[in-house]
Amino acid sequence: MAKSKSKFVCQQCGFESPKWLGRCNGCNQWNAMEEELVATKAAYKRSPSIVSQAKPQPIGKVKSGSYQRFDTSISELNRVLGGGLVKGALTLISGEPGIGKSTLILQAGSKISKKYGTVLYISGEESEEQIKMRADRLDSITDKLYVISETNISVIEGYINELSPVFVIIDSVQTLFKDELTSAPGSVSQIKESVNNLMRIGKSLNIPIFLVAHVTKQGDLAGPRVLEHMVDTVLHFEGERTQEFRILRALKNRFGTTSEIGVFEMKEEGLIEVTNPSAMLLDSMTEEAEGAIVVATVEGTRPILVELQALVTATNTGFPRRTAVGVDINRLNLIIAVLEKKMGLPLINYDIYINVVGGIKLEGTFGDLGIAMAIYSSYKSINLPTKRLIAIGEISLTADIRTVPQLEKMIKEGEKMGFEECILPKRNRSKVGTSRKMRLIEVENLYSALKHIEKTK
Structure with missing residues (x-):
């Protein structure tokens, strides 16, 4: 033997x-x-791959065209995907347990089945009865939505060939296995071989496939990193299970941008789209507050206004704490250093806490000026008119306020939300034009911006 x-x-x-x-x-x-x-060669036979009869040709002679897409009827999901589901594409969606992954794909599957035809939902973690209970709660019952509890990839391929669905959902990819492999489900070999099979099925039959993936304790995608390279699109759900709002991001997208986000609100009837995130994020804001100010950022093509809060308090531990939620901690340390060196604020003996309300993460340098003004407001105990004032600008190490891109979009968003004043870089002023609804306050350096706060006392 x-x-x-x-x-x-x-x-x-x-x-x-x-x-x-x-x-x-x-x-x-x-x-x-x-x-x-x-496995020995006799026992293991590699899954067939896609064989192309095409020959190499100059790239200029290759016929190109727009990808055929399915409208998911969920505009926020379409936005993140780049316009809808591309036929034959493999999409991986990950997130913390209970964040809403299965809810979103079940809602999308129901809507696609009503519009285009048969959708196959394959679950390796739940029974058909459990999926039916969720579908009842989400009002997602349709005759063309088929469900099955199965983990054997060969059996799944048989169901796909039998039903010829227009869309397939796999929940989750870590539960799949192939008989020829002796390793356990979720191992590197099983995942690679299962995804390779699904890729062949999707590409050859022109079927878009959604894969649900687990995450580790650190919040990273569980399983081998090669999984991200094999699929066409990687989506990630952000948010806390104790909060109502969820943010969907694209970490990889071969058919669109990765800068767009989708915003959802979790309710009893499922995930509800939030078409105006600024209004949602500023809903509970007070008229005036110490250490609170509204800043703007841009996610893809969408400008978003968020409330930023700062708390400056004397330290009792001998070493000052710097805590940032939604802001890069290195960027916060840079701004604190500028406030100490250029503005003369003695912050060495103070703990500083920064929080972006609503779970939004400020990318780039749009919120630099707002962070500095919020810290100064908390340190000096000055109330800021949070429902009237917006601050936009990047702070350099010389305390100059530098220009930021897409400022005009952010100002228009502020006008739409009813804000009256906007502090912005002087160098950006010529690109903005005039505003009938908002007073534009030009500042050249950080000193000028903080001087404006003193006037609000």
Whole structure:
């Protein structure tokens, strides 16, 4: 009898070793190596790949055209995908447990089935009865939405060939397995082979496939990193289960931009689209507050106004704390250094806390000026007119207020939301034009901006 062979595979990066290693040589992760049996050539047959009869040709002669897309009837999901589901594309969606992944794809599957035809929902974690209970709550019952609880990839392929669906949902990819492989479901070999099979099915039959993936305790995508390279689109759900609002981001998109976000509100009847995030995020804002100001950012093509809060308090530990939620901590330290050196604020003995209300993360340098003004307001105990004033601008190390892109979009959003004043970089003024609804206050440096706060006392 032939002796079975085994190898050790890293469950993070797929690195293989003939013996166990405490730390992977590929990604330096500890305790990530797991033993897997090596199938013989007689027992294991690799899944067929897509064979193309095309020959190499000059790129100028290649016929190009727009991708055919399915309208999911969920505008926020369409926005993140780049206009809808591309036929034959593999889309991976991840997020914390209970964040709303299964809810979103079930809603999308129901709407697509009503509009285009048969949709197949395959679950490896829930029974058909459990999916039916969720569909009843979401009002997503349709005759063309088929559900099955199955994890064998060969059986799943048979169901797809039998039903010929226009859209397939797999929940989740970590539960899939192939009989020929001896490793457990969720291992590197099983995931790679299962996704490779699904890729072949989707591309050859022109079926878009949605894959749900688990995340680790650190919030990263569970499983091998090669999984992200195999799929066409990677979506990630952000938000806390205790909060109502969810943000959907594209971490990778071969058919569109990765800068757009989709905003949803979790309610009893499912995920509800939020078409005006600024109004949602500023809903509970007070008229005047110490250390609070409204700043603007741009996510893709969408300008968003958010409330930024700062708290400056004397430290009792001997070492000042710097805590930032929704703001890059390195950017916060830079702004604090400018306030200390250029503005003379003695912040070395103060704890500083920064929070962006609503769970939005400020990308780029749009909120620099707002952060500095909020810290100054809290330190000096000055109330700011939060429902009347917006601050937009980047702060340099010389305390100058530098220009920011897409300022005109953010000002128009502020006008729409009823704000009366906007502090902006003087160098940006010529690109903005005139505003009939909002007073534009030009500042050249941080001193001029903080001087404006003193006038509000």
